[in-house]
Amino acid sequence: MRLRAATSSLDTLVLPSSERQAVGDWLSFKLQSCQAKISKAKSLPSQTAVDSLLRSGLSPLKRRYFKTKLSAHAVAWGGLGWQHLLGKIDPTIERMRQGGTPQQGWSLSAMLEGGWVADSCTATELQRMERILSCLPRCPGATYDSSSKGGTYILGPHSLTLLHQMLRRHYTASSEGVDLLAVDVAVLVLKGQLTGDCLRYQCGGHLDIHWWGRVTRAIIKDDLAVSRSTIKLLDSAVKVWYSVESCAASVVSARPAITCKKVYWVLDICCGFRSLDKPVDAAGACFIDRGGSLRCIGIDIVPCQVRHTETMFPDWCVDLLDDQLLPRGKIVSSICQYFGLNLHLLLHVHASPPCDTNSRADASNLNRGCGYRDWHSPHCLPLPASCTNPPPSGYTTESHRRLAVQHDALERKLLHSLIKESTAYRFSYTVENPVGEFSLLFLLSLTHSGAMARKEHVQLLLATSNLHRSTVDHCNFTPSCELSYAKATDYFNNFSWHPKGHSGDGRCGRAGYRTGNRCQHGWLNTESGRWKHHNTIAQASQSEISGGGYHRKSSKNHLPHAECVEFLTIAVRLWLNLHPEYQ
Numbered sequence: 001m002r003l004r005a006a007t008s009s010l011d012t013l014v015l016p017s018s019e020r021q022a023v024g025d026w027l028s029f030k031l032q033s034c035q036a037k038i039s040k041a042k043s044l045p046s047q048t049a050v051d052s053l054l055r056s057g058l059s060p061l062k063r064r065y066f067k068t069k070l071s072a073h074a075v076a077w078g079g080l081g082w083q084h085l086l087g088k089i090d091p092t093i094e095r096m097r098q099g100g101t102p103q104q105g106w107s108l109s110a111m112l113e114g115g116w117v118a119d120s121c122t123a124t125e126l127q128r129m130e131r132i133l134s135c136l137p138r139c140p141g142a143t144y145d146s147s148s149k150g151g152t153y154i155l156g157p158h159s160l161t162l163l164h165q166m167l168r169r170h171y172t173a174s175s176e177g178v179d180l181l182a183v184d185v186a187v188l189v190l191k192g193q194l195t196g197d198c199l200r201y202q203c204g205g206h207l208d209i210h211w212w213g214r215v216t217r218a219i220i221k222d223d224l225a226v227s228r229s230t231i232k233l234l235d236s237a238v239k240v241w242y243s244v245e246s247c248a249a250s251v252v253s254a255r256p257a258i259t260c261k262k263v264y265w266v267l268d269i270c271c272g273f274r275s276l277d278k279p280v281d282a283a284g285a286c287f288i289d290r291g292g293s294l295r296c297i298g299i300d301i302v303p304c305q306v307r308h309t310e311t312m313f314p315d316w317c318v319d320l321l322d323d324q325l326l327p328r329g330k331i332v333s334s335i336c337q338y339f340g341l342n343l344h345l346l347l348h349v350h351a352s353p354p355c356d357t358n359s360r361a362d363a364s365n366l367n368r369g370c371g372y373r374d375w376h377s378p379h380c381l382p383l384p385a386s387c388t389n390p391p392p393s394g395y396t397t398e399s400h401r402r403l404a405v406q407h408d409a410l411e412r413k414l415l416h417s418l419i420k421e422s423t424a425y426r427f428s429y430t431v432e433n434p435v436g437e438f439s440l441l442f443l444l445s446l447t448h449s450g451a452m453a454r455k456e457h458v459q460l461l462l463a464t465s466n467l468h469r470s471t472v473d474h475c476n477f478t479p480s481c482e483l484s485y486a487k488a489t490d491y492f493n494n495f496s497w498h499p500k501g502h503s504g505d506g507r508c509g510r511a512g513y514r515t516g517n518r519c520q521h522g523w524l525n526t527e528s529g530r531w532k533h534h535n536t537i538a539q540a541s542q543s544e545i546s547g548g549g550y551h552r553k554s555s556k557n558h559l560p561h562a563e564c565v566e567f568l569t570i571a572v573r574l575w576l577n578l579h580p581e582y583q
Contacts, residue, residue, distance in 0.1 A: 078114020271298030279564035
């Protein structure tokens with residue numbers, strides 16, 4: 001049987017019915033011919049016949065699909081998958097993946113790749129899972145357990161993040177991409193093909209019910225390509241784990257309300273390494289007696305962060321400068337509307353805006369062309385872009401200046417919304433940023449405060465609104481048994497927080513001359529009479545906290561547990577005093 005050349009090039013990735021019929025008849029004839037050479041007995045085409053066809057019999061298909069979007073190999077495997085589903089070839093035939101192991105359920109995936117079926121949710125979902133299984137043998141930290149039935153891959157602490165990086169072409173860095181990968185991994189876990197540190201969990205070590213509710217809303221809006229069978233599988237698992245009503249009974253109607261306890265909540269803006277998760281649990285014990293629960297909602301622009309052996313994800317990956325999703329003056333209410341929470345049950349809002357351009361180390365980059373701010377100016381204005389005649393204060397590149405201007409705009413928008421909405425809905429807030437006390441000789445005349453505290457918009461709010469500034473040292477709130485960096489931080493708040501900590505005044509106790517309580521993370525140099533910390537921000541990289549599973553960035557940016565518990569406890573007490581109707 002001869003296959004005539006295609007009369008016109010195919011501009012579509014889906015074969016028309018006439019094309020599928022012609023190619024299917026040709027494949028059947030060639031497979032029967034290859035099988036007849038192998039065995040005289042009439043039997044279904046075997047793996048040997050398929051290998052012979054793919055090795056030497058695809059020349060007509062190569063001529064037919066020359067300069068088209070489809071390849072001959074993909075079309076051939078698509079036709080083989082179609083015949084496999086119809087039972088016209090040996091059911092034991094397997095398709096090998098890149099790693100050298102056979103693919104599971106390859107038929108539908110091959111038909112999708114070869115243009116034999118349309119791009120449906122079921123087909124694309126199966127193809128995504130095949131990609132995950134093919135990457136697992138090369139994923140660091142993932143081990144294969146052959147003792148279980150069918151074999152199981154065990155993921156390590158960082159394997160899910162590394163797997164996301166390996167599949168970044170298919171799972172974007174946005175919130176939708178992270179959610180889609182988490183859904184596919186959850187399905188593989190429920191099928192028994194994956195285990196280990198792989199599920200999104202906050203409650204009980206299983207799939208987080210609140211995250212699954214958010215994903216359900218994205219599926220309803222067609223933002224995620226997830227099939228109905230997957231929705232039913234995950235939904236039944238959530239019902240078993242949490243003993244709640246269905247979260248996603250149908251993707252046709254809107255998500256039904258979950259009958260559960262009253263949810264009080266704390267909002268963590270720019271959550272990063274999720275420093276507030278455990279402190280919120282410690283500070284919210286009183287709400288359990290009221291028949292409710294206190295949980296932390298985190299938003300960030302970064303899809304995931306790694307600290308120690310944990311992988312942290314924000315509940316919503318969003319840009320704060322997106323005026324369509326988060327309008328100016330309505331940031332908190334927009335987040336509340338997105339998650340479907342009661343704004344009157346919001347206790348506290350904590351924000352940690354980016355500190356890249358506010359770092360004290362930036363002062364040494366004034367004349368290097370890579371700085372962010374003019375530290376000689378009273379308000380730490382962004383440096384001008386490089387020019388032929390740079391000013392005495394220094395210069396920088398256009399990208400560095402643009403980032404500094406962007407961070408200033410973010411801080412103005414965030415503070416404006418917090419001050420306006422906290423007055424309307426009676427919640428407390430804290431905005432954290434490093435202090436940056438300089439020791440450079442040419443900066444000794446400047447006030448000892450961070451870049452954020454010196455900015456004009458912050459100075460104006462401190463003078464005209466109910467905005468207060470409290471300064472703490474992280475080492476003052478970290479136990480002696482834990483490693484800590486010496487880092488001073490400003491907290492801008494609306495409840496006049498007077499921090500205590502180990503020293504009693506929130507600052508580092510040093511040698512104990514001020515309050516009588518000595519700092520637990522340093523030593524006194526008897527020759528110079530100066531206090532020295534064991535670990536400081538600006539010391540050499542080889543001396544930083546990097547061993548034993550620690551990540552230097554997380555150790556620098558993570559807030560101490562006792563520090564968060566202290567201001568959250570005060571915030572809870574203030575909220576209960578302002579809302580007697582909820583007591």
